[in-house]
Amino acid sequence: MKADTLRGHLDALLLAVLDGRKLHGYAIIEALQLRSDGALDLPTGTVYPALRRLERAGWLASEWDVVSGRKRRTYRLTRSGEQALAAERADWREFTAVIGGVLEA
């Protein structure tokens, strides 16, 4: 997929992949690869800053684990993150309807 097309939709992806489960950053990248059949291979320089941003926004909460000697920062959705995810999904539907409508007119 063309680079940078994601712009503006990354937050939605991150929230969606954390819906109902806790994951650490590296696992989030893998989960997105898996769910997109390999189409999404986000670089760490994209994902880690975005996770911090979402945490600052109050949509994610994180805590440190240590698994077999390796430190992981594990993220989960907050209540407000769940609401944000619902809003992002609604925005996505509207967005695709509008743009798709123009492109296929």
Added chain:
Amino acid sequence: MKADTLRGHLDALLLAVLDGRKLHGYAIIEALQLRSDGALDLPTGTVYPALRRLERAGWLASEWDVVSGRKRRTYRLTRSGEQALAAERADWREFTAVIGGVLEA
């Protein structure tokens, strides 16, 4: 619609609205409003620079008209612009499939 969500898709919109017809900048803005049922109301500071950019890329060609004393720069798709539009449409379908797939998983 949330500001800036357009990012990365504006080119596709502009090419699509010029598919099969010639329009000047102001009319392009109106045509996008019409086709989107008012959802898209792009500011001139967004559209005019983008049209120049697409022309520099060789996807649009323009010429000046004068209609009842007013000067208009009328744009049309070039051959390479038509190809670009087809590519943009294909990208759009892939993009929505990938992101939509993750959001609705």
Added chain:
DNA sequence: TGGCTACATGTAGCAAGACGACGTGTAGAC
């Protein structure tokens, strides 16, 4: 005549955000 609105084009500077390149460190396999 003066002012308002619609029509019409443009520029400059800002801000956000995704990305590439880089830096750091552990565990385990070979």
Added chain:
DNA sequence: GTCTACACGTCGTCTTGCTACATGTAGCCA
């Protein structure tokens, strides 16, 4: 002992859409 996978992070760059501003015509209405 070196290499790969795992794991986290930062910094600087670049693109690009937007706000605000600047300019000018045509036509209507008071």
